[in-house]
Amino acid sequence: MNHLPAGDPAASPAPDSPDAASAASDSPASDAPAPAARLALLAGALADETRAAICMALLEGRAWTAGELARITEVAPSTVSGHLVRLMEAGVCVTERQGRHRYVRIADAATARLIDELASYAIPDRDAAHAEPVVSAPDPLARARTCYDHFAGRLGMAVTDALERDGLLRTDGAFELTEAGRQWCARAGVGLTQAGRRPLASSCLDWTERRRHLGGLAGARLCARSLEADWVRRPPGGGRGLLVTESGERAFAELLGITPRAWT
Template identity: 50%
Template sequence: MMNSHTVHVQDPDLAALAGLLADRTRASFCLALLDGRAWTAIELARHAGVAASTATEHLNLLVTGGLLAQERQGRHRYVRLADPATAELIENLAAMAPRRAAPPSLPAVSRSRALARARTCYDHLAGALGVAITTAMTDRGLLDWEQGLTLTGDGTAWLAELGITLPPARRRPPVRSCLDWTERRPHLAGTVGAAFCRHAFDSGWVNRIGTSRAIALTDAGQRALRDHLSLTGASFVAERT
């Protein structure tokens, strides 16, 4: 039985959702959380340059609004993006948003260079590294861009060879193109992108640089990319410290 005729059309409260992101501080929180990790309230407060009390209020709004999930451990309040759909929404918004000139301070430049090389974008790899991997996979026929982005049979076999098993396809698409705001080129996201990223961390191919969202490609990682993707290059390799 259809009962759609008894359902009143309820307008989506677009303004309420957009209002959550319409504040500099809250937007800064969400962009920071795009690295996929859980941050504490004070980390976010310092990141955005506001008082702890202000951060608390903003986090309350974002959590009750459903954009953020929180988890309390001891005296810490950890928050992260609620789910991949939320991350995707923020990515899309960020990709369309106008740029805002950042103060080109010296440490900021060095940080931005590390971020441009390689970083996580929610649950997958981004930066020059993410783009290079995606391009190499396309060149080897593992990905197909003809109709949107799809994983080829060769691609499935290649993943299996690496020991990456994919969860059964549910709501979330296995492969998805993600365009973030430093690299202006698309890179691999979706469950495959997430699985590959996890595999790269587990196999020691990449490591986090300190506590930032930037990551560094290890020697093992360079070998792996050369062996499995014939991928060599310098643009995504971190400088020696």
């Protein structure tokens, strides 16, 4: 057998040949750069119907056990566990232990927004009002719901519009809470202590209203404050929908000057 010199061009296959591709894939120097590898890991984690269904369930903002997710997705618990490992390895999901149970949730708001945008791109009408309403009232999701951890639907837009109208929020370009807006949050009991690098205010496209509503830390804390104060409640069956209580109607009127006509 003839041995070619190490530096001879003939020792290497042509750049476009199958042998060249094989040699490149076996070479440590050709490993994908870390950013591309992370993107591929994320894309691969979402490229499965069951894992996509898990993410859609988690977008409601609630945490679920693996057993509950198995029932939701109608697959075996052992199968769900394997899928959850893939999602956690990609940084899509994290687990939290409470008592004897371990709960799964979306890793953070940025990840939830990414998945929500992908879902809305793939399923443009997933949050739209029904073409033929089940009841005479407008679709509950279109009235008031959460977009992961902040208000969406007509309630979300009413809150955003009122904050802008009163000079509490700037919405031209990037959303920005004004100094008056910070003071309003303090009066309303909406804490704004920074946690991590999440922006104080951000915009999020509302997929039923087709307008931007308030997200970011301020949006999340306002929603949390409203749930804690019983201004809004989750419906009995759970889900993303919200019900504004009588005390909530009074609070929104006093704090923002909006009435139920704004979201019903």
